[in-house]
Amino acid sequence: MLTLDQARQRILDAVTVCPVVEVSLASARGLVLAEAAIADEPIPNFAHAGAEGYAVRAEDITDASPDDPDYLTVIGTARPGAATALVVQPGEAVRVYTGASLPDGANAIVKLEFARPAGPDMVEVDHAVPRGQYVKPVGNDVASGTVVLPAEMPLTAAAIGMLAAMGRNRVKVHRRPRIAVLSTGDELVRPGEKRKDGQIYDTNSEALAAQIAEAGGELASSVLVRDTAPALRSALMELPPCEAVVCSGGVSVGDFDYVRDVVGQLGDVEFDQVAMRPGGPFAFGTLDGRLFYGLPGSPVGSYAAFELLVRPAVRKMLGFSRVLRPEVCATLDERLTHTRGRREYMRAQTVFGPEGAVVRVIGDHDNAIMSSMALANSLVVVPEDTAELPAGSTVRVLWLSEL
Ligand code: AMP
Ligand code: MG
Numbered sequence: 001m002l003t004l005d006q007a008r009q010r011i012l013d014a015v016t017v018c019p020v021v022e023v024s025l026a027s028a029r030g031l032v033l034a035e036a037a038i039a040d041e042p043i044p045n046f047a048h049a050g051a052e053g054y055a056v057r058a059e060d061i062t063d064a065s066p067d068d069p070d071y072l073t074v075i076g077t078a079r080p081g082a083a084t085a086l087v088v089q090p091g092e093a094v095r096v097y098t099g100a101s102l103p104d105g106a107n108a109i110v111k112l113e114f115a116r117p118a119g120p121d122m123v124e125v126d127h128a129v130p131r132g133q134y135v136k137p138v139g140n141d142v143a144s145g146t147v148v149l150p151a152e153m154p155l156t157a158a159a160i161g162m163l164a165a166m167g168r169n170r171v172k173v174h175r176r177p178r179i180a181v182l183s184t185g186d187e188l189v190r191p192g193e194k195r196k197d198g199q200i201y202d203t204n205s206e207a208l209a210a211q212i213a214e215a216g217g218e219l220a221s222s223v224l225v226r227d228t229a230p231a232l233r234s235a236l237m238e239l240p241p242c243e244a245v246v247c248s249g250g251v252s253v254g255d256f257d258y259v260r261d262v263v264g265q266l267g268d269v270e271f272d273q274v275a276m277r278p279g280g281p282f283a284f285g286t287l288d289g290r291l292f293y294g295l296p297g298s299p300v301g302s303y304a305a306f307e308l309l310v311r312p313a314v315r316k317m318l319g320f321s322r323v324l325r326p327e328v329c330a331t332l333d334e335r336l337t338h339t340r341g342r343r344e345y346m347r348a349q350t351v352f353g354p355e356g357a358v359v360r361v362i363g364d365h366d367n368a369i370m371s372s373m374a375l376a377n378s379l380v381v382v383p384e385d386t387a388e389l390p391a392g393s394t395v396r397v398l399w400l401s402e403l
Contacts, residue, residue: 004343007274015313018175031173032319037149042139049096051134055106056093058131069126109134174319178220178242184249186227203299204248215314229258249297251281275342278367279305298367330357330397336389338382347376377401
């Protein structure tokens, strides 16, 4: 049986980055830049006032003090949004607002606290300022030709703001991978529909759709599949255009045969067990150029298997170089015991306090219990060879929450 790390590596090795597309800035958040963004002009491209006040020649007011102020002639006003033709000569100043272009001749801004009107067209300055004070020179933020954002940079809100500052409204990124969801089980009905005795609401389709969206993928389709080989076969043969299929249920021992048979007939099953809990009955294969992920039907197993094995592949397809969710160190509040052999992920709540992170395991280890999974913001990582984690010890915690 593969370890989690081996299984993840096998999957990542089989996955390629999605093709490059151009998208609008408005739909680029969370995607990864496919080529470096290089400034083709300086930012800002004109020198401007970084504060409201008077644009002056610093050398005109070197002796100004509250006891012995200097007086300058105000030759006009410069506001943001237009170039100014005003030129500051010795003994002159221009009233400026933040963002206005700096009049020629001026080399500093005197803020209003050091300057006050002294009759029509005169200003009294009671403080010297250094050259360049509150002046934003050309290229203050970015010089022309600079690599502002490297290729493979994730497009955060700030990165999108930077692209906007460069005047871009479209950007080259890796396309979102399209993922089809199949949920197998004769017992399943969609939430919101009428349920008969013995039926349960389909948890996994909705959770997986949300996980795909959180990972940055695009849901290609979502269908319920009856527990027969022909039903699964036709569902797999009728898939819409997509790069991957996530199929929940039918992979546990005894049940697995029909999924393996069908996937094996249409493609290849690479492995079907991973030494981890929850999520261990997990199959991976390829089908007609698509990736096939067979997840356990139990809602916690399905959720965990997606997070630990499918999500990293989705991140790689999007072009991320860091594909795993962050792991942090936290202090364990209660002793934990563990049966050696498999990597275990225990549902937990981690809180970040002034003393650092503290983690508390919630719920039990039953994979049918979704309520504790829903309340968990993290998973305690229990290594394969660990039998016990004492209270107060430092443990690794996988951080799940995006909200
Ligand atoms: P399976 O892996 O198909 O043997 O399913 C294991 C357990 O998970 C069974 O109790 C199923 O009823 C349950 N299960 C399977 N699929 C789903 C689903 N989509 N939503 C909720 N429970 C499910
Ligand atoms: Mg089933």
